Amino acid sequence: MPVVVDPDSSTLSELLTALPPGGHGMDTTGTLTAWLDNRPDEYVAVIGPGVDFAEALELCETLRFTRPTVSVVVVRETVDTDVLTKAMHAGVRDVVPVRDLAAVSGAVERAYQLWIALRGPSGVARQGRIVAVFSPKGGVGKTTAAVNLALALADRGARQVVLVDLDLAFGDVAITLQLFPSHSIEHAVGGEDALDFNLLEPILTRHEDSLMVLAAPSTPDARDRITPTLVARTLRTLAENFDFVVVDTAPAFDELTLTALDETDECVMVATLDVPTLKNVKVALETMDALGIAQGHRHLLLNRADDEVGIGADKVEAILGLKIAAQVATSVEIAAATNAGRPIVAAKPDHGSSHQFQHLAARLAGTSFADRPDATTTKAAATDEAREDGRARFFRRRR
Ligand SMILES: Nc1ncnc2c1ncn2[C@@H]1O[C@H](COP(=O)(O)OP(=O)(O)OP(=O)(O)O)[C@@H](O)[C@H]1O
Ligand SMILES: [Mg+2]
Numbered sequence: 300m301p302v303v304v305d306p307d308s309s310t311l312s313e314l315l316t317a318l319p320p321g322g323h324g325m326d327t328t329g330t331l332t333a334w335l336d337n338r339p340d341e342y343v344a345v346i347g348p349g350v351d352f353a354e355a356l357e358l359c360e361t362l363r364f365t366r367p368t369v370s371v372v373v374v375r376e377t378v379d380t381d382v383l384t385k386a387m388h389a390g391v392r393d394v395v396p397v398r399d400l401a402a403v404s405g406a407v408e409r410a411y412q413l414w415i416a417l418r419g420p421s422g423v424a425r426q427g428r429i430v431a432v433f434s435p436k437g438g439v440g441k442t443t444a445a446v447n448l449a450l451a452l453a454d455r456g457a458r459q460v461v462l463v464d465l466d467l468a469f470g471d472v473a474i475t476l477q478l479f480p481s482h483s484i485e486h487a488v489g490g491e492d493a494l495d496f497n498l499l500e501p502i503l504t505r506h507e508d509s510l511m512v513l514a515a516p517s518t519p520d521a522r523d524r525i526t527p528t529l530v531a532r533t534l535r536t537l538a539e540n541f542d543f544v545v546v547d548t549a550p551a552f553d554e555l556t557l558t559a560l561d562e563t564d565e566c567v568m569v570a571t572l573d574v575p576t577l578k579n580v581k582v583a584l585e586t587m588d589a590l591g592i593a594q595g596h597r598h599l600l601l602n603r604a605d606d607e608v609g610i611g612a613d614k615v616e617a618i619l620g621l622k623i624a625a626q627v628a629t630s631v632e633i634a635a636a637t638n639a640g641r642p643i644v645a646a647k648p649d650h651g652s653s654h655q656f657q658h659l660a661a662r663l664a665g666t667s668f669a670d671r672p673d674a675t676t677t678k679a680a681a682t683d684e685a686r687e688d689g690r691a692r693f694f695r696r697r698r
Contacts, residue, residue: 302323302325303346305348317403335366335369343410345372382394429546440627446462465559475637484513485524485525565597571603572605572615599619628652630650
């Protein structure tokens with residue numbers, strides 16, 4: 300996952316939009332160095348214009364020998380012969396002018412190609428996308444959303460999807476899908492130092508044809524044995540073997556959830572139309588801003604978005620500073636489908652709520668809903684597509 304450094308938060312946000320999903324922002328080169336120590340697979344570091352040029356060159360000189368597979372891209376206000384000569388001597392891979400985001404994207408893409416070439420064909424990992432479904436509040440519909448999004452992404456086996464239950468103490472993904480897993484993430488405890496897919500594959504549970512599930516432990520105390528390292532390595536390993544890793548989370552900003560959010564490429568933030576939830580979601584978003592988590596890759600899912608509660612969609616967007624990506628109304632059919640062990644997307648794919656999950660899944664996949672085989676495109680869907688087209692193009696370009 301690419302990383303960008305700049306002390307100025309608005310410059311950081313702007314540069315992050317030029318990076319592929321999952322890009323991380325940080326404010327100092329010291330933080331970057333610490334980050335790289337834990338990221339053997341990192342391929343590019345973008346140094347923003349706010350970082351002192353001499354400091355950027357010094358960092359590059361060091362990385363040239365300690366991490367030769369990490370390309371350094373330097374963004375500068377002025378790109379003249381003097382800057383280029385010094386950059387070349389330090390081993391900077393690319394120097395691009397500030398505000399030329401297309402040039403930044405191009406440089407990052409070239410860095411990725413170089414990294415693949417350096418790793419060799421056998422070392423090329425699949426780059427699946429990690430989608431975390433999160434909310435700081437309990438009971439708002441995280442599991443409902445995670446399960447339905449995973450099913451929508453895996454629709455007809457078009458993509459390989461794994462759903463991970465990281466609500467480790469009280470996870471209910473398995474019961475929601477009427478699964479009775481014999482294994483859970485608990486069975487990978489102790490294996491974190493040598494974790495690979497051979498160890499993970501046997502502990503997954505299959506749901507029908509299209510979806511795999513990594514279940515939560517069956518007893519709450521097992522949670523204490525699951526470390527952040529295990530969570531991080533599990534998600535990364537799954538991302539190398541599936542197109543999508545959808546993660547259901549606990550309603551807490553604890554270390555394990557933060558670890559998962561740190562690994563995530565796309566974060567679906569679930570909110571409901573009540574003041575306490577909106578307040579907590581706002582605090583969570585601000586915390587994620589401060590930690591540089593999923594900036595530019597957050598999707599607001601408004602659940603139980605009913606008209607009569609007195610808070611409108613526009614108000615929510617203004618409070619949270621985030622556009623609503625999908626709205627699901629309260630529906631007895633959603634609860635009934637969950638209770639029957641066949642979530643709404645599977646039980647009633649043409650239900651309005653199912654369409655919302657399908658649209659959000661399409662947005663996460665960088666495709667339009669109409670690209671699905673046999674999809675019935677409604678007028679509303681067509682409008683959504685137009686709105687999402689820019690983002691879809693962005694994702695396609697990144698791929
Ligand atoms: N739009 C909806 N309409 C009707 N019922 C819903 C809707 N969304 C969720 N529910 C129901 O609300 C309950 C809580 O939902 P869910 O388990 O998805 O929340 P959660 O955020 O995962 O909760 P927790 O924090 O406890 O994990 C479930 O019984 C679910 O079926
Ligand atoms: Mg839940």
